[in-house]
Amino acid sequence: MDKTVKSFGSRDILHKLQNKDSLFLCVIASTLTSRIPDITGAGASPELTDYTPAADVELIAHGEPKCLPDIPQTVVEDQAAPTPAVITKASLEMADIPFLVADAGSAVKPNLPYVNINDKQGQNILTGKAVENPGKIFNKGKMLGETLSRLTSYVVIGESTPAGTTTALGVLEAMGYDAWGKVSGSTPENPHSLKRQTVEKGLQAAGLLDKIPLDPYQAVGAVGDPMIPAVAGITAGSTVPVILAGGTQMTAVCAFLKEAITDFNFDEVSIATTIFVAKDETSDINFIARQIAPLNIFAVDPGFEKSETHGLINYTRGVVKEGVGAGGAMLAANLKGVSVDDIRLKTEELCREIF
Known part of the structure; x- marks a missing residue:
């Protein structure tokens, strides 16, 4: 196992997974929350965030997006950075890990085969009516988790959900967790005030601001996104270990699981992210996680400071940090014997080819 993998918990689970077969699932979803100006950098404009999830998975599958003429990237004051999908693609290709997509409610459908969990995208959480029927999404996710468990030794679940840290904040706070100022973001200047105002207005619109803590389905229904119950369901249905590949959004998934299934056992569930989230001074994934369970969190450092690619x-x-399961994909590849240095070099090669 690579020394560039930092551990915030027990490494025992990783030793059990070393050299085992894995499957990488990316769950895509959209919400109209991503249309709020300045709330996310996951797209060149608020309107284009609708295309980001589909374009991300198309890039992994085809080497280019089919739904957009341009590659998704985050642009912050002329600091362009490529989508983390390119890191995921490099990792999966080098380790020969199967790739599957599940649609939990994306605005634009990707041009590739995918599993349908939910057709409808999430609404703007300012309405207080963010997700329709989260219980149905959870149950369909559970069915998928049961099926995937029969195909592999462990499942890695990533996500592409623009404005997902805001909806994660909404779900965490609505369930009574302290997450104000603790969720990550795709820009160096994390818009915590805007995120908090958006969540509070959404809870107020739902008439639930003074009724916290809410149950997980109420929380997602009011101020969440469809990715959260989908990934929670897949994890609940799995009978093999699960690596949740993402940043602070995955803590919302874990909190949902804890509240939805009171005796849920997190022993075989880990969060894998990038070092950019783990060391992010504008957020605190460990602070949130400690309120939920003794979660194992792993952070992979791809060493991008050594890169010759400006975007990386x-x-x-502080641009991008994580997404499309980049941290978990690197970890899974590393568990198959691929060095993180080699993943970085492959990512640079793909950047030259694609961009």
């Missing part, structure tokens, strides 16, 4: 160097400056 911008990751070290």
Whole structure:
């Protein structure tokens, strides 16, 4: 196992997974919350965030997006950085890990085969009516988790959900967790005030601001996104270990699981992210996680400060940080014997080819 993998918990689970077969699932979803100006950097404009999830998975499958003429990227004051899908693609290709997509409610459907969990995208959480029927989404996710468990030794679940840290904040706070100012973001200047105002207005619109803590289905229904119950369901249905590949959004998934299934056992559930989230001074994934369970969190450092690709160097400056399961994909590849240095070199090669 690579020394570039930092551990915030027990490494025992990783030793059990070393050299085992895995499957990488990316769950895509959209919400109209991503249309709020300045709330996310996951797209060149608020309107284009509708295309980001589909374009991300198309890039992994085809090497280019089919739904957009341009590659998704985050642009912050002329600091362009490529989508983390390119890191995921490099990792999966080098380790020969199967790739599957599940649609939990994306605005734009990807041009590739995918599993349908939910057709409808989430609404703007300012309405207080963010997700229709989260219980149905959870149950369908559970069915998928049961099926995937029969195909592999462990499942890695990533996500692409623009504005997902805001909806994660909404779900965490609505269930009574302290997450104000603790969720990550795709830009160096994390818009915590805007996120908090958006969540509070959404809870107020739902008439639930003074009724916290809510149950997980109420929380997602009012101020969440469809990815959260989908990934929670897949995890609940799995009978093999699960690596939740993402940042603070995955803590909302874990909190949902804890509240939805009172005796849920997190022993075989881990969160894998990038070092850019783990060391992010504008958020605190460990602070949130400690309120939920003794979760194992692993952070992979791809060493982008050594990169010759300007866009990847911008990751070290707080742009993007994580997404499309980049941290978990690197970890899974590393568990198959691929070095993180080799993943970085492959990512640079793909950047030259694609961008």
